[in-house]
Amino acid sequence: MTRRSRRSRSPTARPTFETADAHRLTIRALLHDASERFRTELVDAPAYTAETPYLDALVLMGTALKASREQVLASLPDPISDESQDEFRKLVEARASGMPVSYVTGTREFYGRTYRVGPVVLIPRPETELLVDLCLLEIDAHRPANVHDACTGSGCVAITIALERPESTVSASDLSGEALTIARRNASALDAQVEFTQSNLLDRVEQNAPFDILTANPPYLTDNEYKRLASADWPEPQLALAGGEDGLGVVRRLISDAIDRIATGGRILVEIGADQAERAQGIMAEAGFKEIEKHRDLAGHDRVVSGRRW
Numbered sequence: 371m372t373r374r375s376r377r378s379r380s381p382t383a384r385p386t387f388e389t390a391d392a393h394r395l396t397i398r399a400l401l402h403d404a405s406e407r408f409r410t411e412l413v414d415a416p417a418y419t420a421e422t423p424y425l426d427a428l429v430l431m432g433t434a435l436k437a438s439r440e441q442v443l444a445s446l447p448d449p450i451s452d453e454s455q456d457e458f459r460k461l462v463e464a465r466a467s468g469m470p471v472s473y474v475t476g477t478r479e480f481y482g483r484t485y486r487v488g489p490v491v492l493i494p495r496p497e498t499e500l501l502v503d504l505c506l507l508e509i510d511a512h513r514p515a516n517v518h519d520a521c522t523g524s525g526c527v528a529i530t531i532a533l534e535r536p537e538s539t540v541s542a543s544d545l546s547g548e549a550l551t552i553a554r555r556n557a558s559a560l561d562a563q564v565e566f567t568q569s570n571l572l573d574r575v576e577q578n579a580p581f582d583i584l585t586a587n588p589p590y591l592t593d594n595e596y597k598r599l600a601s602a603d604w605p606e607p608q609l610a611l612a613g614g615e616d617g618l619g620v621v622r623r624l625i626s627d628a629i630d631r632i633a634t635g636g637r638i639l640v641e642i643g644a645d646q647a648e649r650a651q652g653i654m655a656e657a658g659f660k661e662i663e664k665h666r667d668l669a670g671h672d673r674v675v676s677g678r679r680w
């Protein structure tokens with residue numbers, strides 16, 4: 371049942387929106403309108419990006435007010451200044467046009483830190499925190515470690531590892547120079563020591579090898595999955611998402627190149643799509659890795675495969 375129908379049956383009920391004065395809308399009213407708009411207008415957007423209309427509005431309000439989410443929630447009955455309202459409306463327009471919230475605000479949280487993002491990098495996903503967790507556990511068993519993160523994009527995996535385990539040596543690479551510009555900015559804003567190299571997978575990163583741990587969140591969508599996103603004008607870079615016909619083209623080359631760059635006893639950790647674990651494990655076995663395992667994310671999906679070099 372909608373609020374409107376509830377109200378129409380009970381005309382004396384408190385109105386849904388308080389207006390602090392006749393001309394000023396409250397933050398609550400603007401959030402409600404924006405989230406209704408996202409809920410009804412973003413129906414064709416890729417599912418996972420349109421599931422949180424209220425949260426999206428809240429994040430955009432935080433940006434407009436330069437306030438934390440908690441501060442916004444504490445100010446729901448307050449009026450909003452004209453200036454902040456104009457700013458919020460601009461952000462809402464951009465989101466309603468289909469742009470992901472993280473590109474609208476230019477930021478995204480990952481592992482409790484804020485990263486700059488833009489349409490030249492993949493938006494960090496919460497499930498990728500599993501890749502980081504597995505790497506940190508491995509470092510704890512063999513510290514300090516020499517870690518390389520391939521396909522680093524915004525740099526969030528490499529930077530998190532460098533900050534969580536500062537005694538380790540962390541390097542990272544990406545094919546995209548534009549992505550590396552963002553990754554370098556993120557590293558310096560967060561004061562993380564990471565050496566970045568522009569490279570097609572591991573082609574130009576041999577100077578730091580052999581690595582004790584190699585992490586990667588490579589593109590792994592199938593061509594068909596990517597085409598569906600592209601036809602909905604999804605703005606994340608093809609380079610970060612499309613992994614060839616079966617989605618495993620880049621994973622395959624990365625794994626076979628990695629075996630010679632990993633130290634004896636070292637570990638490879640690769641993020642994959644939920645239905646790709648067995649095939650990725652097979653690719654690791656063929657490349658010569660041992661102790662091959664798959665790991666589930668918090669949603670219960672296979673998300674990372676790992677192997678060890680003997």
Ligand code: GLN
Pocket residue numbers: 492495587588589590591610611612
């Ligand atoms: N998990 C991402 C998605 O579903 C894909 C990320 C990737 O290809 N590395 O859109």
